[in-house]
Amino acid sequence: xxxxVFRKIYADWHQSGQSVxxxxxxxxxxxxxxxxxQKRLKDMEKNKVVKSGSFIKMxxxxxxxGKGQSSAMAAKTPALxxxxxxxxxxxxxxxxxxxxxxxxxxxxxx
Numbered sequence: 001x002x003x004x005v006f007r008k009i010y011a012d013w014h015q016s017g018q019s020v021x022x023x024x025x026x027x028x029x030x031x032x033x034x035x036x037x038q039k040r041l042k043d044m045e046k047n048k049v050v051k052s053g054s055f056i057k058m059x060x061x062x063x064x065x066g067k068g069q070s071s072a073m074a075a076k077t078p079a080l081x082x083x084x085x086x087x088x089x090x091x092x093x094x095x096x097x098x099x100x101x102x103x104x105x106x107x108x109x110x
Contacts, residue, residue: 003044006037 013023013034024031079092083105091105 001033001037003037003041006041009034010038010041 009027013020016023018026020034021031024034079094081093083091083093093102093105
């Protein structure tokens, strides 16, 4: 088996609604093999997000710089929360961030 084959198996399992035990029995693979490949898949996905440096596009109304402020001025705006990633990228969440903008940030971190 390889990761691409397991991606298909994982998607099928997810859509089946079955427990891992029932699903693996129905397709004839061992449950521990399923969990092994599931961990590899999740590790690869986590590393992919970190390596790609994924960002989400924020509408100008959700960005301080889009309101005519320089990054230095934006840094002086009190943040409700700051997220600092291992690569040094900092996301500052201020009170004027829209609910949709916050929802996008949360979905990105999943």
